[in-house]
Amino acid sequence: MISEKMKPLVQNNSAIRAMFEEGKRMAAIYGAENVYDFSLGNPNVPAPEAVKTAIMDILNEEDSNFVHGYMNNAGYEDVREAIAQSLNERFGTAFHLENVIMTVGAASGMNIVLKTLLNPGEEVITFAPYFVEYGNYVRNYDGNLVVISPNTENFQPNLTEFAEKISEKTRAVIINSPNNPTGVVYSEETLRQIGRILTEKSRAIGHGIVLISDEPYRELAYDGVTVPFVTKYYDNTIICYSYSKSLSLPGERIGYVLIPDQVEDAREVTTAAVIANRVLGCVNAPSLFQRVIKRCVNEQVNLEAYDRNRNRLYDALMEYGFTCIRPQGAFYLFAKSPLEDEKEFCEICKKHHVLVVPGSSFACPGYVRISYCVSYQQIERSLPAFQKIAAETIR
Amino acid sequence: MISEKMKPLVQNNSAIRAMFEEGKRMAAIYGAENVYDFSLGNPNVPAPEAVKTAIMDILNEEDSNFVHGYMNNAGYEDVREAIAQSLNERFGTAFHLENVIMTVGAASGMNIVLKTLLNPGEEVITFAPYFVEYGNYVRNYDGNLVVISPNTENFQPNLTEFAEKISEKTRAVIINSPNNPTGVVYSEETLRQIGRILTEKSRAIGHGIVLISDEPYRELAYDGVTVPFVTKYYDNTIICYSYSKSLSLPGERIGYVLIPDQVEDAREVTTAAVIANRVLGCVNAPSLFQRVIKRCVNEQVNLEAYDRNRNRLYDALMEYGFTCIRPQGAFYLFAKSPLEDEKEFCEICKKHHVLVVPGSSFACPGYVRISYCVSYQQIERSLPAFQKIAAETIR
Numbered sequence: 001m002i003s004e005k006m007k008p009l010v011q012n013n014s015a016i017r018a019m020f021e022e023g024k025r026m027a028a029i030y031g032a033e034n035v036y037d038f039s040l041g042n043p044n045v046p047a048p049e050a051v052k053t054a055i056m057d058i059l060n061e062e063d064s065n066f067v068h069g070y071m072n073n074a075g076y077e078d079v080r081e082a083i084a085q086s087l088n089e090r091f092g093t094a095f096h097l098e099n100v101i102m103t104v105g106a107a108s109g110m111n112i113v114l115k116t117l118l119n120p121g122e123e124v125i126t127f128a129p130y131f132v133e134y135g136n137y138v139r140n141y142d143g144n145l146v147v148i149s150p151n152t153e154n155f156q157p158n159l160t161e162f163a164e165k166i167s168e169k170t171r172a173v174i175i176n177s178p179n180n181p182t183g184v185v186y187s188e189e190t191l192r193q194i195g196r197i198l199t200e201k202s203r204a205i206g207h208g209i210v211l212i213s214d215e216p217y218r219e220l221a222y223d224g225v226t227v228p229f230v231t232k233y234y235d236n237t238i239i240c241y242s243y244s245k246s247l248s249l250p251g252e253r254i255g256y257v258l259i260p261d262q263v264e265d266a267r268e269v270t271t272a273a274v275i276a277n278r279v280l281g282c283v284n285a286p287s288l289f290q291r292v293i294k295r296c297v298n299e300q301v302n303l304e305a306y307d308r309n310r311n312r313l314y315d316a317l318m319e320y321g322f323t324c325i326r327p328q329g330a331f332y333l334f335a336k337s338p339l340e341d342e343k344e345f346c347e348i349c350k351k352h353h354v355l356v357v358p359g360s361s362f363a364c365p366g367y368v369r370i371s372y373c374v375s376y377q378q379i380e381r382s383l384p385a386f387q388k389i390a391a392e393t394i395r
Numbered sequence: 396m397i398s399e400k401m402k403p404l405v406q407n408n409s410a411i412r413a414m415f416e417e418g419k420r421m422a423a424i425y426g427a428e429n430v431y432d433f434s435l436g437n438p439n440v441p442a443p444e445a446v447k448t449a450i451m452d453i454l455n456e457e458d459s460n461f462v463h464g465y466m467n468n469a470g471y472e473d474v475r476e477a478i479a480q481s482l483n484e485r486f487g488t489a490f491h492l493e494n495v496i497m498t499v500g501a502a503s504g505m506n507i508v509l510k511t512l513l514n515p516g517e518e519v520i521t522f523a524p525y526f527v528e529y530g531n532y533v534r535n536y537d538g539n540l541v542v543i544s545p546n547t548e549n550f551q552p553n554l555t556e557f558a559e560k561i562s563e564k565t566r567a568v569i570i571n572s573p574n575n576p577t578g579v580v581y582s583e584e585t586l587r588q589i590g591r592i593l594t595e596k597s598r599a600i601g602h603g604i605v606l607i608s609d610e611p612y613r614e615l616a617y618d619g620v621t622v623p624f625v626t627k628y629y630d631n632t633i634i635c636y637s638y639s640k641s642l643s644l645p646g647e648r649i650g651y652v653l654i655p656d657q658v659e660d661a662r663e664v665t666t667a668a669v670i671a672n673r674v675l676g677c678v679n680a681p682s683l684f685q686r687v688i689k690r691c692v693n694e695q696v697n698l699e700a701y702d703r704n705r706n707r708l709y710d711a712l713m714e715y716g717f718t719c720i721r722p723q724g725a726f727y728l729f730a731k732s733p734l735e736d737e738k739e740f741c742e743i744c745k746k747h748h749v750l751v752v753p754g755s756s757f758a759c760p761g762y763v764r765i766s767y768c769v770s771y772q773q774i775e776r777s778l779p780a781f782q783k784i785a786a787e788t789i790r
Contacts, residue, residue, distance in 0.1 A: 001660040002660065010663060059447050068646050068647050104677055111676035253679070280506055282502075283502050
């Protein structure tokens, strides 16, 4: 019964499900506390208390039909204005409510933007390692994802190959900083060069190229690192933001798309994106959580917990002899597999009840992603296992 | 910058926006209380108090990371089980949690189902008058919507034309009962005949045809009318449900897709639909409201308010000489335009500060949709205007 396009997705899904089932199976056999699952990106730091307070206050103070009702498909105007003002205060920008469209998380935001922009056969470029769903999002609109090979020196993007692969078919580029899976924050210099390349190439190919910045981890940076605000480095930039990580609300599906006035045909693009939000069936971002965002626009989760996890795990892995770039954002370590085939390494980890994700899932074989959005106890308990894995695999 | 597919949508959008702006413009000139807006389907009866109580209790009793976190893309298992059990108790069915996928409302549910089923060029049949977004949903997946002309006798579907228009390209049929815009409830006899036709035609064309039942108004029926449960009349039925109207939560985007075991390739279709939910960017239905549904699964809004509106407005329109079928469900009247061109009639209504939607927006010219999900006061205040409109247009 299912469509031809869905068939490969269904086949591939079995592999993901198998891994998930494996974790459940192991927990049942060895006890959940003896299985160290570092495979998921599900935040373990709770939402700020302000979120709960905001919900209670909204239900007590605001009208039920207003809080739970339809609004403009782009979202409540006061919420969009509050987001624009918060960005302006923090990043020195000059956004206004018309630049902001509330969305069902960043994933839906990216779908809306790609539906708005892509014609069949057009290309979207991204940099390995990358979040594997980008390929599905692009294929939803019959586009092709072009992947730039990883720069394993420092996991900043490979800009030489990037410049070479831009063609007349290129419609958009997706970046993600702080990055999933590497934890790397793209430097100002990187963004400046991306902007320069895109400006030159747009002129050369005779049409605009949109830089889509997927930013669920924007607020998650450590060591005092500043995450550069992408719209400053290239005019034709659209941001897809999510509160999934910054407020630990991944299940609530609340985020926004930001389309600055500087984007080419900004007004038409915005209108089309709002329509895409409607016709793809989201209609609007969940209303109560839009209202929560207005009251919590400058809140964020306790980053110290993630930072503590990061330092403990990173230092231990270094001590045991692993090779890993020190991540400055998000909540992932991207470690080099001591074995050439990282899937074999993942199997050895599993023997020690440690679950990690092979880099080939991010188009970067030879590495593994270790999510440290887990309890500090899990990290502590897992260290002897990592030490044994090191002894078994590092030569 | 925008894609070829989005261009006609953007052009068409200006017309809808113009109507919306007209309402705002009129309210600014004449005062909101002197403009009688019957154009929107935004519920005015508040959500049951149980919804507020449920939210408060969930925030106090359940863990923040659980309530706001990721779960299986299909939704929380206990919520899906609660919905299955509620359906079983009310309709004598035998559903279980695996049949239920939580979705971002019914609109997203329909997108997920159509993405799951449709190959480019395949056809989806629906019956005029119909909710205009169906065409956009089908075109999202490069399908073609085939519209069966209206049966203006009683607005039950025209089954002779239906049987004739089923072809080898037919993949699915969309029905909507209680119906937007007519308020008609499809009879058991209608559903039995649709089931019989689809069974015969599936056999003749050599592949299954899925009946997609769009049911946001299922709980909104009056005069003691029973809305037949569609899965009982045809095995290959998928239901797209929303709590937008039954709990007055349209902004929250919470609903489900029900795929019974009897659907052809049910397991594969379900897997594909869950993947479609993920790759279209919804990922999962909003988590807090999933948990609310578990606690409010048998709640519903105060239907008496809608019923009172319905009776008052219907009786008045009859008295003034309008022609209109008496609706038994939803919250719409679908009145015959006294003028052949119903858009001209809508303009006359506007002169009297009454806003209604032309039937051509539902592929049924010559009629207008009057939404009575408004305050009783608005209905009372609008009656003299309707009386004047009658005097001016009925000959």
